[in-house]
Amino acid sequence: MWNGVLPAISGRYRAIVPDLRGHGGSEGGGAGSFTFPSLEEDLLALLDEEGVARGPVVGLSAGAFLALAFTLDHPERVSALVSIAGGSQCDNHTRAIGDRWAQTYREEGFDAYVLRLVKDLYYPEWAEEHLDIVDRVRARVAATEFASVQRWGAAIRHFDVRGRVGRIGRPTLVMHGMDDQVVDVAHARLLRQSIPGAELRLFARTGHLVPVERPTECADALLGWLEKLPGSGPAVPRA
Numbered sequence: 001m002w003n004g005v006l007p008a009i010s011g012r013y014r015a016i017v018p019d020l021r022g023h024g025g026s027e028g029g030g031a032g033s034f035t036f037p038s039l040e041e042d043l044l045a046l047l048d049e050e051g052v053a054r055g056p057v058v059g060l061s062a063g064a065f066l067a068l069a070f071t072l073d074h075p076e077r078v079s080a081l082v083s084i085a086g087g088s089q090c091d092n093h094t095r096a097i098g099d100r101w102a103q104t105y106r107e108e109g110f111d112a113y114v115l116r117l118v119k120d121l122y123y124p125e126w127a128e129e130h131l132d133i134v135d136r137v138r139a140r141v142a143a144t145e146f147a148s149v150q151r152w153g154a155a156i157r158h159f160d161v162r163g164r165v166g167r168i169g170r171p172t173l174v175m176h177g178m179d180d181q182v183v184d185v186a187h188a189r190l191l192r193q194s195i196p197g198a199e200l201r202l203f204a205r206t207g208h209l210v211p212v213e214r215p216t217e218c219a220d221a222l223l224g225w226l227e228k229l230p231g232s233g234p235a236v237p238r239a
Contacts, residue, residue, distance in 0.1 A: 072165070121208045169196070171198050175202075177202075
């Protein structure tokens with residue numbers, strides 16, 4: 001998800017990009033292990049292992065939920081927060097999208113499930129201009145256990161920090177695609193209104209996966225915002 005953004009970011013900052021449980025090279029873990037507290041513990045352990053006492057936290061989609069929760073629960077480890085395609089809760093619409101994905105997989109099979117993901121995750125015209133996205137999504141989904149996807153869905157369904165989000169005392173940037181079919185753009189506007197001093201950057205003609213569809217614009221927005229923060233001068237990446 002971040003491959004298009006990382007070259008620009010890592011040229012100026014040290015970027016640590018973990019595969020969360022059930023993603024990429026990380027194992028899915030046992031049933032019931034995909035809770036936000038357990039994922040926060042993973043991030044704490046990773047930061048400790050990498051010797052990072054404090055830094056900006058950036059999250060996409062469910063990762064944005066996690067970044068928000070991590071900032072609320074461990075503010076001493078976070079210098080700034082960036083939420084991309086996230087929100088302060090998983091609402092009925094997003095739950096219904098997840099239910100539709102699971103139903104499609106069960107009733108119509110793998111290929112129909114892949115096409116459903118492409119239709120929901122990406123802006124239609126972008127997908128038409130990048131027809132290889134179907135093959136890329138198919139390969140990524142084939143390498144992922146569906147049980148992990150289900151556990152992620154179960155963890156996300158009840159995410160809700162609306163009563164706490166106003167307590168965030170860190171500089172915050174909210175980015176969102178205006179045509180996001182998974183997490184409605186209204187959630188971005190609500191975050192901007194709820195978090196003191198938060199800034200909002202919306203991307204027209206863009207779906208849920210902003211860093212994939214708009215890598216250059218996403219990187220430019222992120223870098224421009226980070227470099228405006230007090231004491232956030234670029235750091236040379238560690239070899």
